Amino acid sequence: MIDKKNKISSAFYRRDVHLVAKELLGKYLVRKLEQKYLTGMIVEVEAYDGSIDESSHSFRGRTERNEVMFRGGGLLYVYFTYGMHFCANVVTGKKGDGKAILIRALEPVEGLEEMSFNRFGRKEFSQREFRNLTNGPAKICRAFGIGRKLNGIDLGSDEIFILKERKIPGPQIVTSTRIGIKKSVDLPWRYYIKDNPFVSKI
DNA sequence: CCACGGATTGGCT
């Protein structure tokens, strides 16, 4: 059982989006769902910065959808895409910035049977399904029960939070271009833990 | 292993 006492506080998130993105690697994302804890280590993230990044939802200013991105660091921004998927972001920076970090992949740590049930409809999972539990942004939301109603939630809440502790002392961080976008494709704003088997793509 | 296309809602031009 992972100790759940040391939640990250909002000051951590109100800093530079790239610094926060890299520091999130190796940390535990925890979701409390029906009195059970689902925990995963963050292994892959992408930074989105609307001030210079055409692929960011916040690039053309505030709208009803992206409004949470502008509220300031420490909130969860959940959006709906491709008509069927949700993706979760950690809002960073100051109020009005419009910056956030997409959580692209986790290494499952705790609550694996619940994650499997949420993903596949059963507690049992094969070796292949294990690697597929949370190795993508929409897979994470499905496995962790993250949907519209968590959009804008404070990451210091009991329902979902991130712990201060790193599992690994000095993660080897790889920097690359981002996945699945068609604008600002050359910005090297994807960060992931080298050789981690749960990273979505090499 | 890789490439390709369909699913399916809603945001925004």
Place this chain on the structure above:
DNA sequence: GCCAATCCGTGGA
């Protein structure tokens, strides 16, 4: 009307 910060199944090597 266009198309998305994705995923999955299918078909071929």
